[in-house]
Amino acid sequence: MTLKETLGVPSEHELKQTKFRQKGTMAQNEYWEYDQIDEQGNLVARIERWECTSLSSLTTDAGYTKRTPSGEVIEEVRL
Numbered sequence: 001m002t003l004k005e006t007l008g009v010p011s012e013h014e015l016k017q018t019k020f021r022q023k024g025t026m027a028q029n030e031y032w033e034y035d036q037i038d039e040q041g042n043l044v045a046r047i048e049r050w051e052c053t054s055l056s057s058l059t060t061d062a063g064y065t066k067r068t069p070s071g072e073v074i075e076e077v078r079l
Contacts, residue, residue, distance in 0.1 A: 006079070007047055007064055009036050015047075028053040036066075043069045 009015050019033035029052040036045040049064040063078040 007034070007036075007049065008066070008075070008077075009047075013038050013044065024055075026055065028055055045069070045074060046071075 004011060004013075004015055007015065014037040016035045016037060017032060018035055019031075021031050023029040023031070030050065032049045034047040034049070035043055036047060038044050045066050045068060047064055047066045049062075051060060051062040053060045061078070063076065065076045066074040068074060
């Protein structure tokens, strides 16, 4: 499955990474931000994706939140 499919982005839309950051002593928490752009070049949504691993249990919490350009939540998904 591609990243676009995972994030529910239509194949004809562009997914542009705008930010990446890591946190934690071993960079075990990773956060990405993307803009979803339609065929006409309009911003359709902003997507925040995360993957956080607990060093004590080695469990991972991952998911994403998709928002409208004005900031309203469209969906939040745990992977």
